Amino acid sequence: MADGLVSLVVESLGSAAVQELSSLVGVKKDLEKLSRTFESLQAALSDAEKRQVKDEQVRNWLEKLKDVAYDIDDVLEEWKVVIDGCDDDTSSGDGTVSAHSFSPCFCFDRVTFQVKTGRRINAISRRLDEINEHKDRFFFREFREEGGIVELDTMETSSLIDETEIFGRERDKERIVSWLLSEGNSNEEGIPVISIVGMGGIGKTALAQVVCKDERVKRHFDETIWVSLPHDFDVMRVYLAIIKISGMKFSEFELHKKLLHSVASSLEDLQPTVQVVLQQKQFLLVLDGVRNIDEDRWERLMISLKEAAKGSRILVTTRNEHVTKTFAPTMMHELQPLFQNDCWSLFSHRAFSGGRRGDELVKLEALGREIVINCRGIPLLVKAIGIALRSKTDVRDRQSVLEEGTWDSLDAEKIAPSLSVSFHDLPQHLKQCFAFCSIFPKDHLIEKDKLIKLWMAQGFILPKGRVEMERLGGSYFDDLMRRSLFQIIETDEDGYAKYCTMHDMIHDLCKSIMGECFIIQEKTPKSHLAKARHASWICNGNVESIPSFIYKVGNLRTLLLIGWSKVPSISNHFFRRLKHLRALDLSGSRIKRLPNSLQNLKLLRYLDLSATEIQELPEFISSLCLLQTLKLNHCCNLRKLPKRIVKLIKLRHLETEGTYLEYLPEGMGGLTSLRTLTKFVPGVERGCKITDLKDLNLLQGELEITCLNRVASRDEANEEKLENKQNLHTLQLSCKAWMCLETHIGSEVEQVEGVFEGLQPHQNLRDLTMSDYIGHQFPSWMEDCSLYSNLTKVQLLYCRCRQMPALGKLPSLKWLKIKAMFEVRQVGSEFCGSNHGGITGTFPKLEILLFERMYIWEEWELNVGAGSIPSLFQLCIESCDMLKALPELQHLTSLQELKIRDCPILDNRCQKEVGEDWNKIAHIPSITIDGRKIQ
Template identity: 45%
Template sequence: MAYALVSMVVNKLREEVYLVGDAKEEFEKLSSTLESIQALLNDAEIMQFHNESIQAWLKKFKDVVYDIEDVVNDMIPSPESESGTHDGDDRLIGNQAWACLFSVFSCCGLEDWIRLAHESWTDGDDTDNRSIRDKVRTFVSKVASQRDFARKIKQVRAKLDQIADDKSKFSFKEIHSFRGDSELDKAESQTSSLVDESQIHGRDEDRDTIISKLISGSSCEEGRIHVISIIGVGGLGKTTLAQLICNDERVKSHFHKVLWVCVSDHFNLINLTKAIIEAAGGTSPPHSRLGSLQKQLIQTLQDKLFLLVLDDVWNDDSQRWERLWLSLQRGAPGSRILVTARSEKVAFTCRDSAYMHKLKGLSDDDCWLLFSSKAFARREMKDCQELVKIGKEIVKKCKGVPLSAKVIGSTMCSKTTTQDWKDILESQTWEIPDIATGILPALLLSYYNLPVHLKQCFAYCSIFPKDHWLEKDILVKLWLAQGFIKPQGRREMESIGGEYFDELLRRSLLQDAIVYFEGVTKCKMHDLLHDLIQFITKNECCIFVNGKSDYSSVTVRHSSFIATGEMSHIPGPLCDAKKLRTLLQIRNSLINTIPDNLFQCARSLRALDFGGYDSSIKELPSSLGSLKHLRYLDLSYSKIVELPESVTHLRNLQTLKLNFCRELQSLPTGMSAMVRLRHLEIKETTELKYLPEGLGRISSLRTLSRFIVGGDGRCKIGELKRLDSLQGKLQIDHLERVASVDEAKEALLENKLQLSILSLEMSGVGEVERMENVVEALKPPLANLEQLEVWGYIGSKFPTWIGDSSFSNLVKLKLIDCNNCTQLPGLGRLPSLEYLEISTGLLKRVGSEFYGNGSGGCINLAAFPKLKHLEFKGIR
């Protein structure tokens, strides 16, 4: 983590900040010191597991590097002044006078100052109209900024020099950064939460033994639900074995219901009871008390023969378990509870514990099968006999732990030479006593062999609690907000970040990937990997549970909080955390107010998340606008009616999430100034009736969930003209407000080539001929669109482009409440169409034209080659 942090800061200094004079000199000294320490960091990060003094030294070092980055971020030009350039080409000089002046002063060593003056002079689009006074003021301001930067850099450099002197105490060796892949390989998508049985080895006997205990025994044991426990150290595959058992046909046919609930280390009886109800197919009110939830659980399981899996149990409080047991006794006789846990004490605490299965490690042969399936996924073992020999020695060091074999095998997949494999086999990391640290050496090796950028992204996940579902889209946007994603030419940053996520999956550092509706991908992280990154990031990243954390908040940089029960405020320590960069609300905490001093204190915030299903937040303090470094803001599901106008001061904001803010009525009028905004998410904002004028000037937008067509003085459809970078889904509401065909054509919808889903929605009123012409003019990008919805169209005929065979990738089409249409378009020509839903009240018949026929009137037998779902609604 330290090496990755230094790399990011040094690159940012070189690429984003233009320095002159003392500031340049101080920066060069600082960079030299940083690079001298950086060469030793790989060794230091390994040795910290043996030496607490090294842990303390690394903590001090990382604190200073974070401080350096804060100073650098204050120097990065604001979006308003980004038109200036520093490359010394003809555009920099601008005219002959400046070229002459530059040539004269360059021989005196003053060319940097001349460049700075010229930048100030020509800054902005209205150079000719700016007064001399304004130009001079800009130059003086930049000079003052340079001097202030030099002063701050000198202060942090003094701290850094002391830390550099201290490093001599530890005899660090210079270890070059581990070789990573030159390019990331896309991970194969995992689309099911079911366990992949082909990746399980050596557990048949364990499975059969436990299943026999689950389905055997007397069925008349009234009032008793036997508990079967799987006990073993972390990484042995307890959860995987439980999944294997649940998916066995013997178990599925025996029990009426098989329920899976992940308990983890934050044992909360209310949340656990809710989770069991939901696993059984029920729903529970968000603010229910325990008593009412227990009654609901009893009704849900009444007379049902069930198997309840409680995965990853840590709590051994017998009183809490007794209260849970009372709710589970009405199930049918023969019901069972299967518990996975690391501690035998947990098993003994469980009431009616009938059998404890102590899970052992795999044999070397079974470990090899798991290791080789990952390590040789992209090459033939018969062609790599030397690697096979080394690999079998590596497997022995895994000591029968399947997680170790799987993760280190995934790491070896990207190692191409015999020397790479020998380096892993002979690494001193294997000698770290995992009994003392609780961290497996194989996991450490896999972490240290990550490329720098993946280390940062993976370690950042430590701010989420164990067993939390990590959503790909959210993670990528958070990584982007923190500056973890490296630009690659003109490629989209979100696409690059998506490859980072996929690569972490391929390396088995993330697992259990599931693709939900609309392509949302979620995954989890194994507990031991979570323990690893929490150790690596302790004092930098922490989780507050009901206001408490294991680490000090003084130097914390990234934090999340979980507020359960009656807690309705942000933990006090976080309100005083001056160096905070990330603050996330987790698991629908019941926060109802945001203190004003939070934003006055945490001026370095990059990511702020107060979203959640139970959010009671109704307003935001105006001081939110002072967070000039903020790049990610999530207020989804909150009860806010409007955002403060100060939000428009967040000129670096990249992501603004307002999904399901059902009471939100307006957005700030000055949003056009937010020129770096990439994602404006406003799904299901039902009270939002219009968008602010000028939104179309934010040409950086990639996501715009809804575009609400407005009338005079509000955002008209022509604002879409410049937004050609829009991606994903675009919903256009209130098309009846489009005044003319010319206005519709201004949207240039056909140029939005990266859209995959388009929804055109109208109120069902208006002039028929005008609406027919407007929708005809809104021809979308036919070749790329995958889903199209048309709602409330009042025309008597559909636009000609709907049945165009150029819609080659259209999979789903909905024509809803198009009640005046008497004839259908030729949809049979659409080669990829799988889902078709039509609702039109005046439709009398479906003729041959529907199949996309030419002349002759015969039904085209080749029509709808891929159609799977056809539904007609509302036919009168």
């Protein structure tokens, strides 16, 4: 890991900002010397990293080098903070500092500052000279990486598991699928459990993922629920996963807080909620990575699942065959190592897919087959080592894999050293990113977005032209995933990785490399923390204070609280010695205020206060002048942000999901570095205006703009230039919720209509939600198929319009939800985008159509014909009391699911059609009426 750290230091020493500052302060020669020495050492680090595993003297030499590298990095960071000044807008957009930007205070004390900084740099230089002299004792082989960053073949990462990389498991898959689809036992005898048992790295999770993606399985089950379990069988984690699939407005934060703050019986209190979610549903529950389980917890879970429909199944992956004895009834499939031919197919797919010539493959095949034999049929080893060899072009380099590996045992605990080639083969820019992940405990669900922002906070993401740091971080993550160092557990709606875990053997490898990451638990020896640079503290619901010894670890750069705790406050002196922190996560605690010592964290770039009881942020938050990420999600007691937050000009991400702010501070438009602004809330007499959005053109991802009734006019809305924000893909526009329930005079309606008309987004928009809208007609731009060809998802919630918008011609619309449009009595041809009854070719890509709580909707006048809604897969209608009939369903040939609930007139009509006119619905595989599956 030292080469990655040194690489970052060399990059920093060579930056334009440091070069300019060194000239001004008079230490240019000293820094140039440091840079040259680090560069000369850098060539030897690759060999040193490999040799440190067996040579303690090399390991000690590397530790000293890392200490020096960390120290010079701290000096440079503190230096830039002092010169920039936390409260002065002295830095330019590119981060450089000009000579005329120094504050009078700095100029007055320039000599003192120069002397102090010079002494520190001189002391560091002497230490580095000594380390450089000792280098020659070890006779390191020198290697210089040429051509910049070494990357794998460019690939898109789009799905949970790539079936092209699953070799030799077809029989295993078919056996599991047949068990899942079999009639099985009656519901009274319990839900059948299928267990996949095998050693670590054998491919249990991959097999389960492939099974879940099988089309037969997807059609058979109403819901598939995937739960990755830690060492203890956590019933709460299963509950959270079940409630999540229901679509309830119940966040993980809110559930955990409810449990944390209530009585011990709260698990039982949630059982009825889980039962309602699963009532009469035929589901597949996957419990991945079960290590141990007791009968009481298992029985508690089974009680919660007793309302499930017949045909439901539970699929378990585990290393421990004894775990399966808890399940009854059960079927067990023991997964065996891959056959050699399948191993070779997997290995060659990984190692030789980079476009090599035939003669090269002939030379390498013999060596490759020897490597495959030594992998003993374990897919994890085959994939990781295969991908490590892809970038090696010399047979001698490949031969070294055999020499470095530990190949004499099938024991999962002893083969991890063989994976070290996966680390040593990583490009320098990935080594620290990977090693940093040892800060998370085993089986921890790692959020991709959070991990990237933590990497940014540590400076691990090297600049590359004008490419955004977040995008580079995403490519780093994807590269590690393709090397099988991450296991993807959950993807977003577009199929890209969202959450991942690390296999235990990979985690062991990671931990052995990164000796500076510590997971702090009750029994952690305090002496081990002396060299800690990154630490996480594992909380549980009963913890009421942060261990006092943590604040003495002055070298800490990262401190994460993982889990949920009852910590009510943090002592004021806690952060006085932690001045090197770059990342601080206090989420999930009960803290109500921040201690004054927090303002000492001048180098802090990442601060997470989500799901705390924080009541207000202090004005001194502006002193954290390097802050990039501020997370305030689900802070139920927080109603406003400090005025001086607008001084954080380097802030890139401000997250407030689930936090109900009354308004944002005046001057938000000055935060032009913002990429994420979860929610924008304009004020009336106080706070920001809608025009503050005008210059925030770097915003990306999702944006919710609320309280739009506070905006005075269409002209004011036009000024914010929403159409310039080309990286926004999700937009929510809403007034206050209570407004849609009141009667409004014409001027109010006209004002809101004008404001929404003025908020025309960029044509790259993919997801649009409009809620609590009191206008009589929708803005004209949302129906413009020529502009919004990328729009795939639309939600209209609690809108007062009496007529549906003309959405039928939007060429890419796939998902449409209409809810609580209480003024709509009739849906006609205007909905399809035609005022003349013509409907051919409407909704060309629509797959899912949902109607909910349309209480006075009576008629759906849609003469469905050829070419209309050709891709519709699912139609759901719920709580539409007055609806009399559906369109001609026999023409919707692609329809696979029809769900009707709480629609009394429609229910009777459908029941009658089932009995009298079966041909109209015979082509629909799944019909559910009021929770009863008709077919």
